[in-house]
Amino acid sequence: MKTAEKILLTSLEMFNEHGEANITCVDIAIELDISPGNLYYHFKGKEAIITALFDMYVKRSSKILVSPDSESLSLSEFFHYLFRLLESTHLFQFIYRNPNDLMQKYPTIERNFKRLINSKEEAFLAILHHFKSIDAIAANESQIDALAQLISLMFTQYQNYFLLTGADIEQDDVSFHCLRLLFNVLTPFLSIPNNEKSAIWLAITEQNI
Amino acid sequence: MKTAEKILLTSLEMFNEHGEANITCVDIAIELDISPGNLYYHFKGKEAIITALFDMYVKRSSKILVSPDSESLSLSEFFHYLFRLLESTHLFQFIYRNPNDLMQKYPTIERNFKRLINSKEEAFLAILHHFKSIDAIAANESQIDALAQLISLMFTQYQNYFLLTGADIEQDDVSFHCLRLLFNVLTPFLSIPNNEKSAIWLAITEQNI
DNA sequence: GTCTATATCGGGATAGAC
DNA sequence: GTCTATCCCGATATAGAC
Numbered sequence: 301m302k303t304a305e306k307i308l309l310t311s312l313e314m315f316n317e318h319g320e321a322n323i324t325c326v327d328i329a330i331e332l333d334i335s336p337g338n339l340y341y342h343f344k345g346k347e348a349i350i351t352a353l354f355d356m357y358v359k360r361s362s363k364i365l366v367s368p369d370s371e372s373l374s375l376s377e378f379f380h381y382l383f384r385l386l387e388s389t390h391l392f393q394f395i396y397r398n399p400n401d402l403m404q405k406y407p408t409i410e411r412n413f414k415r416l417i418n419s420k421e422e423a424f425l426a427i428l429h430h431f432k433s434i435d436a437i438a439a440n441e442s443q444i445d446a447l448a449q450l451i452s453l454m455f456t457q458y459q460n461y462f463l464l465t466g467a468d469i470e471q472d473d474v475s476f477h478c479l480r481l482l483f484n485v486l487t488p489f490l491s492i493p494n495n496e497k498s499a500i501w502l503a504i505t506e507q508n509i
Numbered sequence: 510m511k512t513a514e515k516i517l518l519t520s521l522e523m524f525n526e527h528g529e530a531n532i533t534c535v536d537i538a539i540e541l542d543i544s545p546g547n548l549y550y551h552f553k554g555k556e557a558i559i560t561a562l563f564d565m566y567v568k569r570s571s572k573i574l575v576s577p578d579s580e581s582l583s584l585s586e587f588f589h590y591l592f593r594l595l596e597s598t599h600l601f602q603f604i605y606r607n608p609n610d611l612m613q614k615y616p617t618i619e620r621n622f623k624r625l626i627n628s629k630e631e632a633f634l635a636i637l638h639h640f641k642s643i644d645a646i647a648a649n650e651s652q653i654d655a656l657a658q659l660i661s662l663m664f665t666q667y668q669n670y671f672l673l674t675g676a677d678i679e680q681d682d683v684s685f686h687c688l689r690l691l692f693n694v695l696t697p698f699l700s701i702p703n704n705e706k707s708a709i710w711l712a713i714t715e716q717n718i
Numbered sequence: 719g720t721c722t723a724t725a726t727c728g729g730g731a732t733a734g735a736c
Numbered sequence: 737g738t739c740t741a742t743c744c745c746g747a748t749a750t751a752g753a754c
Contacts, residue, residue: 324728334739335738398607453670460666466623549748553749
């Protein structure tokens, strides 16, 4: 593996683990057992690393975001779609630890990040409207707006919350817990029998255990 | 007003506006038109200011937190209670911009903060159970857990989300928007007629406009 | 109580040898 | 490509005069 690549992967790990603000270029160099000067040869600085990682994230999640054919989406496919999105943000969680300060520090990423957040909320809104149109969910307009916003909010904020409460959740299970919370909140909106609701949840858990 | 007091108030304003990490002691001194040395005469450093502000916050919100007599609480009083809590966190929003890094930087506040968060979630849980026991809401155990967690999560994270999306919401209306989102999500759990639901929401809006 | 001046420290960044 | 040495700068903190 090339040094540049190693720098990116190690940075990502360290940023995710300790937060971007708490990791210096020297920290990364030490972890990789190379000199700071060498690191600066490959990337002009921390900003270059951050933007490279951010581009990786945007590419990855954009691909997932547009994937569902909303016209033929089932409820259980919807939750699976949410889960895949959650996982992709989890891989780059450092971005979500403090997005506001991050964007202020590296203004380059601001445009793309805000666009991504908005795309997600719009995608959720479109899907919810689709479900309403086929009577899979029962909700008025303000409720649908609220749900789309809620999902979007959970996506950007849930990991900080779990970090905060110090709930003894395995790192890898955080996305799953988030999805369960969303499922429980969405349940009463679903206009299907209770046993079908349980079936959906069972399908989700089986995929992810 | 004494200098020490002015330092606290100005710091609070600046931390809320720009984030604790982005405000230095010198910034505060300049804003107050005093010398950095003078500031250090009154507070040993940033940590002393932060902990003083944090203590103010904990005292204030603890008082609100224990106030409701959960046995005789009505639904509309419940939302009013949530609103008062939201407002008290909004006054000290800097704490919620990045609580994880804040606690790491100032470990003194960690215990009290985590305790406060947990108290809130427990209070919500108790109230929801109360409503369930008098059949005001229809929800199973996992749903009640999810709702308590959701409210707690919204409380700690909603302002960062609104900051992020850059929604053109007046600063003073952020708590209100958060409450509306919660109301819309909670609605289908309420086992009362639709016109009573609208009445509750009307009562809330009238109090806050 | 308040000021000026200064010491200290850590992160970001570069130059030049190998 | 990689290293060592070094510089710059901003934030924290203190000393001592007024």
